[in-house]
Amino acid sequence: MLRYTLMRLGIFAGCLLVVWGLVYAGAFPRGFGDSNPFWVLLLSLVLSAPISFVVLRKERDRASVQVSQRVDRMKANIEANRSQEDEAVDEADQAQAQAPGQAQTSS
Numbered sequence: 001m002l003r004y005t006l007m008r009l010g011i012f013a014g015c016l017l018v019v020w021g022l023v024y025a026g027a028f029p030r031g032f033g034d035s036n037p038f039w040v041l042l043l044s045l046v047l048s049a050p051i052s053f054v055v056l057r058k059e060r061d062r063a064s065v066q067v068s069q070r071v072d073r074m075k076a077n078i079e080a081n082r083s084q085e086d087e088a089v090d091e092a093d094q095a096q097a098q099a100p101g102q103a104q105t106s107s
Helices: 001-024 035-056 059-107
Strands: none
Touching: 001 035, 001 059, 035 059
């Protein structure tokens, strides 16, 4: 997941540099008044999103498989803990059920 995030940030940084250069070269409008940095950031976000969607498809699929495997392991661990707790409760119930019966036979 970290790799995917870093790759996505890299694509955004590349788009930011390209857009910044094109704005100062005059190919794109400079924005309204003091809005130039916001305009450049917004345009960079808009351009990097579809590029990331297409270019990072395999990486995104790999990251989603890792996340789903981690979730499956966590679910299995939770279920194992639940069953251990149920077994401990059952054993305690059995011990309590046997204790009164033993007290009656020993009298």
